[in-house]
Amino acid sequence: MNNLSNLPNSxxxxxxxxxxxxxxxxxHALKELDETYSKLKNNPKFIEEIDQDLVQFVGRPSPLYFxxxxxxxxxxxxxxxxxxxxxxxxxxKINNTVGQILLAKAMGKKRIIAETGAGQHGVAxxxxxxxxxxxxxxxMGAKDVERQSLNVYRIKLLGAEVHAVDSGTATLKxxxxxxxxxxxxNIEDTYYIIGSVTGPHPYPMIxxxxxxxxxxxxxxxxxxxxxxxxxxxxxxxxxxSNAMGIFYPFLEESNVELIGVEAAGSxxxxxxxxxxxxxxxxxxxxxxxxxxxQDENGxxxxxxxxxxxxxxxGVGPEHSNLKDSGRANYIAVDDKEVIDSFHLITKLEGxxxxxxxxHAFAALDHIAKNYxxxxxxxxxxxxxxxxxxxxxxxxxxxxxx
Amino acid sequence: MEYPLTRLDEKxxxxxxxxxxxxxxxxxxxxPDLDSTLELMHxxxxxxxxxxxxxxxFTDPIAEGPIIQxxxxxxxxxxxxxxxxxxxxxxxxxxxxxxxxxxxxxINTFLANIKALEESYVSGSDAVLIVDIPGESxxxxxxIKNTNLASISLIAPTTSKDRIxxxxxxxxxxxxxxxxxxxxxSSNLNISEAESNINFIRSQTSLPVFAGFGIKTPDDASSLSxxxxxxxxxxxxxxxxxxxxxxxxxxxxxxxxxxxxxxxSL
Numbered sequence: 319m320n321n322l323s324n325l326p327n328s329x330x331x332x333x334x335x336x337x338x339x340x341x342x343x344x345x346h347a348l349k350e351l352d353e354t355y356s357k358l359k360n361n362p363k364f365i366e367e368i369d370q371d372l373v374q375f376v377g378r379p380s381p382l383y384f385x386x387x388x389x390x391x392x393x394x395x396x397x398x399x400x401x402x403x404x405x406x407x408x409x410x411k412i413n414n415t416v417g418q419i420l421l422a423k424a425m426g427k428k429r430i431i432a433e434t435g436a437g438q439h440g441v442a443x444x445x446x447x448x449x450x451x452x453x454x455x456x457x458m459g460a461k462d463v464e465r466q467s468l469n470v471y472r473i474k475l476l477g478a479e480v481h482a483v484d485s486g487t488a489t490l491k492x493x494x495x496x497x498x499x500x501x502x503x504n505i506e507d508t509y510y511i512i513g514s515v516t517g518p519h520p521y522p523m524i525x526x527x528x529x530x531x532x533x534x535x536x537x538x539x540x541x542x543x544x545x546x547x548x549x550x551x552x553x554x555x556x557x558x559s560n561a562m563g564i565f566y567p568f569l570e571e572s573n574v575e576l577i578g579v580e581a582a583g584s585x586x587x588x589x590x591x592x593x594x595x596x597x598x599x600x601x602x603x604x605x606x607x608x609x610x611x612q613d614e615n616g617x618x619x620x621x622x623x624x625x626x627x628x629x630x631x632g633v634g635p636e637h638s639n640l641k642d643s644g645r646a647n648y649i650a651v652d653d654k655e656v657i658d659s660f661h662l663i664t665k666l667e668g669x670x671x672x673x674x675x676x677h678a679f680a681a682l683d684h685i686a687k688n689y690x691x692x693x694x695x696x697x698x699x700x701x702x703x704x705x706x707x708x709x710x711x712x713x714x715x716x717x718x719x
Numbered sequence: 720m721e722y723p724l725t726r727l728d729e730k731x732x733x734x735x736x737x738x739x740x741x742x743x744x745x746x747x748x749x750x751p752d753l754d755s756t757l758e759l760m761h762x763x764x765x766x767x768x769x770x771x772x773x774x775x776x777f778t779d780p781i782a783e784g785p786i787i788q789x790x791x792x793x794x795x796x797x798x799x800x801x802x803x804x805x806x807x808x809x810x811x812x813x814x815x816x817x818x819x820x821x822x823x824x825x826i827n828t829f830l831a832n833i834k835a836l837e838e839s840y841v842s843g844s845d846a847v848l849i850v851d852i853p854g855e856s857x858x859x860x861x862x863i864k865n866t867n868l869a870s871i872s873l874i875a876p877t878t879s880k881d882r883i884x885x886x887x888x889x890x891x892x893x894x895x896x897x898x899x900x901x902x903x904x905s906s907n908l909n910i911s912e913a914e915s916n917i918n919f920i921r922s923q924t925s926l927p928v929f930a931g932f933g934i935k936t937p938d939d940a941s942s943l944s945x946x947x948x949x950x951x952x953x954x955x956x957x958x959x960x961x962x963x964x965x966x967x968x969x970x971x972x973x974x975x976x977x978x979x980x981x982x983x984s985l
Binding site (some may be wrong): 338339340341343344345346347349485486491492495499502503504505506601603605606610612614615616617618700714718 | 778783830852875
């Protein structure tokens with residue numbers, strides 16, 4: 319279990335996962351990005367610029383909040399919430415875009431592209447592009463454009479162009495395909511801000527590093543507020559950026575249990591889900607080797623989740639390595655549990671979580687009983703739920719028109 | 720020790736001896752169906768095609784433009800799998816023993832069928848062209864072992880000079896030069912850039928260099944064939960196949976290939 323935090327290696331592998339499986343046209347751009355990042359990440363001026371943006375533009379640090387009524391509800395461990403929902407734009411996604419836009423600037427790129435599922439990464443990208451006055455294009459599955467219409471409008475208000483993607487399953491994976499095609503075509507002047515710890519090296523590393531501020535704050539806050547590191551940290555996992563961000567600074571703390579929660583959709587047994595770590599096989603998609611939902615011929619299979627942000631057949635390669643090494647455990651909760659959990663948290667704590675985040679909360683039903691009242695569990699509240707009101711209403715059979 | 724020449728080596732040698740430019744044609748297996756693919760493969764050869772590139776459909780073909788993407792989708796709806804494609808090639812070999820067949824696709828479908836892939840040389844396939852692996856990677860290191868298949872690598876306008884020599888060292892058969900920045904079927908062909916890059920590749924390898932991506936008209940083919948050892952035609956064929964697939968009347972496609980074939984031999 320040693321040295322998990324020294325990964326990836328120079329070829330971009332976390333154990334057997336990761337790598338750079340991309341068309342030749344992209345190889346040079348990935349190398350250029352890797353070199354730029356290696357040079358800048360320890361540069362004091364670059365670090366200072368990011369830190370200042372995180373404080374003054376994003377609103378960091380995000381609080382570590384004691385969820386008193388939720389704790390009473392489960393009458394087990396003390397439950398704490400890492401409030402990434404309070405960040406500017408409403409989710410952890412901004413931590414990454416604030417960093418990557420500075421890389422784009424350093425590389426002299428004038429045009430920004432990104433994929434988005436729930437729209438949070440699209441909003442976070444359009445936000446930082448607007449702030450620097452850069453042209454911005456967001457690719458989004460046509461199905462997601464429909465179910466996340468509020469975020470689509472936010473992205474447009476921020477001056478970015480939204481491209482609805484009709485191909486394939488018209489969700490996040492197809493948005494990624496289309497963003498990659500754009501990048502291959504406009505490689506000279508375009509910077510691709512990938513939104514999760516997925517894609518070819520160096521993206522899984524860069525996105526993790528920019529989100530790791532969450533885990534670093536938690537190290538400090540947990541000592542300040544309950545005088546120890548958490549006994550367990552729970553985060554939802556689609557591509558897995560919020561989970562990687564909060565897990566990474568604790569990889570070498572073997573007493574801290576790390577629990578990722580995938581989307582079981584209509585149930586793991588139904589096959590209609592988005593839980594590759596629970597029910598997938600290693601494969602290669604979007605530039606990296608990782609667990610993948612695929613059939614016996616290596617074709618990627620359709621996923622299902624009530625949450626657009628988790629509706630993705632792959633997962634970041636570092637999570638695959640954490641699973642195989644046993645350092646993190648990955649469970650899955652289904653759509654119904656998620657909606658129930660959304661209502662529970664909203665009523666008990668006055669916090670409306672994103673449906674992605676509600677997966678992490680729903681895990682409490684499965685695991686809270688394993689902990690005692692002197693133990694501390696932290697849930698990463700990766701985003702707020704305003705964007706999901708329409709979906710929740712539909713699930714509840716209520717019309718908002 | 721001398722190795723026996725493969726079918727691909729022999730074809731390339733005979734083109735060289737005849738000072739002929741190669742015409743490589745791409746189609747997607749199973750679009751509109753596997754029987755048509757077999758018919759088209761023979762028809763292509765009769766129309767002057769030297770090497771066949773058979774596309775293996777994948778759900779997420781990130782290097783393809785909309786025309787070839789749609790063909791992949793159609794082929795997948797017909798449940799076209801790599802194992803069925805191996806059978807198709809075997810059938811093709813019943814009537815044709817000298818036209819090389821290259822399987823072009825994405826790494827995940829090949830890895831899912833490793834065992835069949837390792838036996839595919841026996842059934843008549845000659846090479847693989849895997850779009851989403853780095854050109855310098857050895858097939859053995861990514862899990863494809865014990866195969867006699869040649870590995871065709873792509874070199875793009877953005878490939879750096881030091882990587883070009885690495886890729887050339889690792890290649891067999893021929894080098895596939897991507898003539899543009901973009902996906903298949905794009906229209907931003909850059910002939911002068913292609914010329915200087917192909918010249919540099921030639922300084923690094925004795926393998927022939929073929930040019931592809933974005934070649935549509937006999938004129939495109941003619942000007943690129945002057946700079947290279949051959950051309951690859953893809954999207955325009957796939958589009959024509961789709962336009963004629965309902966009646967399965969493919970004569971127009973063969974006429975088009977005939978024109979291209981003439982244009983590159985001028």
